[in-house]
Amino acid sequence: ExxxxxxxxxxxxxxxxxxxxxxxxxxxxxxxxxxxxxxxxxxxxxxxxxxxxxxxxxxxxxxxxxxxxxxxxxxxxxxxxxxxxxxxxxxxxxxxxxxxxxxxxxxxxxxxxxxxxxxxxxxxxxxxxxxxxxxxxxTQGTLAITRAELEACCSARPMAASSTDLPADARRAILLGIDWGSGLAGQAAVVVASQCFRTNRLKVWHWGLLSTNDRPIIDEVVALCGRFGVRRVFADARGGGAHQNRALWSRLGSEHGVTIMGIEYAASDGLVKQDGTLRLWGIDKTKWIGGLCTRIREKLIEFPASEECQSGFGHVGSEQAVFDEELRTSTFRATDGRPDDLLHPLVYVVAGNTLTALPDQAE
Structure with a gap:
């Protein structure tokens, strides 16, 4: 059993x-x-x-x-x-x-x-x-993860503002997850994290919604990458996300060596494939959201101090596990009326972190 x-x-x-x-x-x-x-x-x-x-x-x-x-x-x-x-x-x-x-x-x-x-x-x-x-x-209509389980993963440290707030060993492999959402309209959900190999925990250093009214949202993302020294990006490739990812690579990948991989939800995990100048990976949505929930329950993810994570916890805790009659399996869906933007970049980082080595970006 x-x-x-x-x-x-x-x-x-x-x-x-x-x-x-x-x-x-x-x-x-x-x-x-x-x-x-x-x-x-x-x-x-x-x-x-x-x-x-x-x-x-x-x-x-x-x-x-x-x-x-x-x-x-x-x-x-x-x-x-x-x-x-x-x-x-x-x-x-x-x-x-x-x-x-x-x-x-x-x-x-x-x-x-x-x-x-x-x-x-x-x-x-x-x-x-x-x-x-x-x-x-x-699991019929129950929340996939509870607020108490999320709170149990919190540390005492504040949300980091840049790499200077991180320990030296964490700065070498900074990951960024992005959900562009309606990015062209000036908002993106981001998660900055790194893997602590000593404790096997994925540490979230910074997460939240970036927004801007007077300049393209990609400028905010580029600035965030610069502040944290991001080396690998795993970003939503659906809809306008593909355009944003290519624009981001033109700003960071070609000159600064940042690896950018587009992520798409799929019915099952696929192989990493070439998509022009980028890499593209289709991941099993149910598997990876379920995997995120498992990691949270096992306290293999560490968040900043609780008081700085309440908005993010509202997003992550919005998912329900429901049985899909058509697909014949349990799937995850956002609770009606509740945002889940910050859930997805966290999933992308968890999935992307399993790719221990990525090939060089195409020219």
Whole structure:
């Protein structure tokens, strides 16, 4: 039951295999919430799912509750009978070298009948049915992270104004996350951070909303990069963000050697690819917001003093984890009417920090 093991204990547990001639680690359990570390492990794996082709309509069908007829298994599209025994494992993350992962819903067990599923449906509420029977992580409409969990990550230090407020070892690898939002209108959300390798914490030194009325917002971002000696930028590449990123590279990348990577949310992590003068990376939104929540719960992110973070905490704490009926998975959405601008550059920094080395920017 890996989901119930304290997060971060896996490396310690694997030490029991340190002298084994055939070390094998098998993680099993029920994912529960989308932010659970079993879900994180599955996302890192090959993430294999069982799929069967419907002979009637040709659809590749996943084994979920939409595939249970009154007394037979059926295609979730055309509702014609389907035989799970004719299915096969399909890797949804085939490039993974982390290890093999398998989603094992009870529906593919040949000894479990549709009638038994109807009995289970009457015994469980929807969350329990999806979680315990179908092996799907789900958290219905609850805040992904609480204010108390965010407050627990605060330090006593004030918000930094420039690199002179940072310890010497933190100045060597400053990261900047940017959510341009409607950047052309004069506002951008920014997070300045660096990784502390001694404690494995990502330290946020400065974060907030930059705004200007009398000059382009990119001027404010360039000035911020200069004050902190930023070396790597991970910035929203959606919409006008692509234009802003190219403009930023023309100001910083070509002359000052700053690496700029555009970030786009996607259904799954993609490969870093060339996008003209920039790099572009599509990241799994659910995975990385969930990963951010996990890091906050494990206190692997350190914020400035609480009184200087209240606005930012309002943004980060606005996300709800909800089950998406169409995508068949838990996703994150902003609570109606609450801003979440500062959440995204924080996600970009957390994701970008995993890229230990980036190739030189294209000329």
């Amino acid at each position: 890996y989901q119930d093991v304290a997060a971060g204990f896996l490396p310690v547990l694997k030490e029991t295999l340190a002298h084994s001639m055939r070390p094998v680690t098998i993680l099993t359990g029920t994912p529960k919430e989308v932010t659970n570390h079993l879900e994180d492990a599955f996302a890192l794996s090959t993430a294999r799912v069982w799929m069967a082709r419907c002979e009637a309509c040709g659809t590749e069908v996943l084994p979920d509750e939409r595939s249970i007829g009154p007394d037979f298994y059926c295609c979730s599209g055309c509702q014609q009978p389907i035989d799970w025994r004719r299915g096969q494992w399909v890797a949804t993350n085939p490039q993974s070298t982390w290890g093999d992962g398998f989603w094992l819903p009870q529906i593919i067990a040949p000894w479990v009948t549709p009638r038994r599923f109807h009995e289970k449906a009457s015994e469980y509420d929807k969350d329990q049915l999806l979680n315990e029977v179908f092996g799907l992580s789900t």
